[in-house]
Amino acid sequence: MxxxxxxxxxxxxxxxxxxxxxxxxxxxxxxxxxxxxxxxxxxxxxxxxxxxxxxxxxxxxxxxxxxxxxxxxxxxxxxxxxxxxxxxxxxxxxxxxxxxxxxxxxxxxxxxxxxxxxxxxxxxxxxxxxxxxxxxxxxxxxxxxxxxxxxxxxxxxxxxxxxxxxxxxxxxxxxxxxxxxxxxxxxxxxxxxxxxxxxxxxxxxxxxxxxxxxxxxxxxxxxxxxxxxxxxxxxxxxxxxxxxxxxxxxxxxxxxxxxxxxxxxxxxxxxxxxxxxxxxYWQFGDYLAIGAGAHGKISTPSGIYRFSKSRLPKDYVGFNKTGDAPKMVNFEAIPQEELASEFMLNVLRLNSGTPWSMFSARTGLSFDNISNIVKRLVAKGLIIPDPNILKTTDLGARYLNQILREFL
Known part of the structure; x- marks a missing residue:
């Protein structure tokens, strides 16, 4: 769209x-x-x-x-x-x-x-x-x-x-x-x-x-x-x-x-x-965006969407000459199958960890969607075995890309 x-x-x-x-x-x-x-x-x-x-x-x-x-x-x-x-x-x-x-x-x-x-x-x-x-x-x-x-x-x-x-x-x-x-x-x-x-x-x-x-x-x-x-x-x-x-x-x-x-x-x-x-950003929250080339993310009852604005200042400003707002371009839904990897890509940056409850609250997905992946990562010593907090181990922090690949 x-x-x-x-x-x-x-x-x-x-x-x-x-x-x-x-x-x-x-x-x-x-x-x-x-x-x-x-x-x-x-x-x-x-x-x-x-x-x-x-x-x-x-x-x-x-x-x-x-x-x-x-x-x-x-x-x-x-x-x-x-x-x-x-x-x-x-x-x-x-x-x-x-x-x-x-x-x-x-x-x-x-x-x-x-x-x-x-x-x-x-x-x-x-x-x-x-x-x-x-x-x-x-x-x-x-x-x-x-x-x-x-x-x-x-x-x-x-x-x-x-x-x-x-x-x-x-x-x-x-x-x-x-x-x-x-x-x-x-x-x-x-x-x-x-x-x-x-x-x-x-x-x-x-x-x-x-x-x-x-x-x-x-x-x-x-x-x-x-x-x-x-x-x-x-x-x-x-x-x-x-x-x-x-x-x-x-x-x-x-x-x-x-x-x-x-x-x-x-x-x-x-x-x-x-x-x-x-x-x-890192907890997969929402953000509106205004300005040339600005990128936003918004959650709605119908799903989660990303959007951007015209990159060139002259194009961004050009819309308002007709009294219209600068249009959203690339207003697209994040596919459901990509939500888990998008979420992990952000929250695993945080050293103190993130409540596991935030996964469902911010993606709309059930934990059942990723439970088997999480069990594997815990068994490999890459994620701490805590039912409340999502956090990498020291080893996981060094192999973050390997963790993220599991959710693709």
Whole structure:
């Protein structure tokens, strides 16, 4: 099913029962993803839907984009099915390129459109560049209460290798300024396994992020993805032994500094907590999505669906010239036979485990569908033998792909 007609959403929610109808939709958390597609410069490792901002970018074009976002949001109102929005994540691109006046208008419109949870978590990705964002206190005033600052490294040579436009001093200043302005929750994105990176350099990045005031660290390995500059001109990266050493020493340092590893690459500090929005992804929750190239997932009485939006900003905005909302494309049901593997692909990332009851609550499937597979995995020592918690053993965590193949 493509180019889904949102005018018929209500009819769709009540009919088309070609899948399981045992889902209790109101018990499934609902989040919202907002995509801001522009960057000052496309990084050579980036395979996200991001586009260099046109030199002639004007206030009118920002107006048009926010108009499209609000039309998009309004068109998805019925998909909430009377649920509150528990978290919002503004990603990109570089969301901090959108002027603060546009954020005021956007959030005013979103609050008129959706019911926000009283303790809603609102995260915005931001670049450290001093000219790319408003004073951090103004984001707090809008309602953004969590920042994720894309640092990647505190080594200027490594930043140059990665094509980043900021320097280490800008990153340190941005973290400190965010904390000083009142942000109690500041994530810092760091990459390891960078070109010619030593273990000492990777540890320096972690220590510097902590010392600057990071309350949460996303620490992940650089991977070379297709359709990137690095894929066409591959840099020299550390070998497997060097990577293993970096990962082991980095994990040890993060633990020493008081961070807890609750997901593969996510570390929450003593005075912070896991990112609610990302936990919702990993627990197979629902999320609406607005913005160019944004992807969403929604559970309905008729089944579970994924959808996306037009990738190019000009196409996304083009719909609103006729007064129509940007259309959903690729609005398709997740086949029932794929639901178990989709669920496991997400929840097995969580180190603390997930209640087994969530399997039926989030997929609408009976545990009987997978009981024999689970027995085999327990017998192999890959999943802990606990009737209440779904969690891999240490051995299972090392052979996660083998576990996932069992559910295909």
């Amino acid at each position: 493509t180019d889904f007609d949102l005018n018929n959403t209500q009819a769709f929610l009540l009919t088309d029962k070609d899948q399981s109808s045992s889902l209790e939709v109101t018990s499934i958390p609902l989040a919202l993803y907002i995509h801001i597609p522009w960057c000052v410069k496309k990084c050579p490792y980036c395979d996200f839907n991001s586009h260099e901002m046109p030199h002639d970018m004007s206030i009118n074009k920002f107006d048009d984009y926010v108009d499209a976002l609000l039309l998009d949001a309004k068109s998805q109102q019925k998909l909430t099915q009377n649920r509150q929005i528990s978290s919002i994540f503004i990603g990109g691109g570089t969301p901090s390129l959108l002027p603060i006046a546009q954020y005021r208008r956007l959030f005013s419109g979103l609050q008129a459109c959706f019911d926000f949870s009283p303790d809603i978590e609102v995260t915005m990705e931001a670049n450290p560049g001093t000219l790319e964002h408003a004073p951090f206190s103004e984001y707090l005033d809008v309602g953004i209460n969590r920042l994720s600052i894309g640092v990647q490294s505190f080594d200027d040579n490594k930043l140059s290798d990665l094509g980043r436009i900021h320097q280490a001093e800008h990153a340190i200043s941005a973290i400190k300024a965010a904390r000083k302005s009142g942000f109690e929750r500041v994530n810092v994105d760091l990459m390891h396994g960078l070109p010619n990176q030593s273990a000492a350099q990777a540890l320096f990045d972690i220590q510097t992020a902590h010392d600057a005031g990071a309350t949460h660290v996303s620490w992940y390995q650089l991977t070379v993805e297709p359709n990137t500059v690095f894929y066409r001109n591959q840099p020299i990266l550390p070998d497997e032994d060097e990577l293993a050493t970096i990962e082991e020493l980095g994990r040890d340092l993060l633990l020493q500094l008081g961070y807890q590893n609750y997901e593969v690459s996510a570390w929450a500090g003593r005075d912070d907590k896991p990112c609610r929005h990302n936990i919702n």
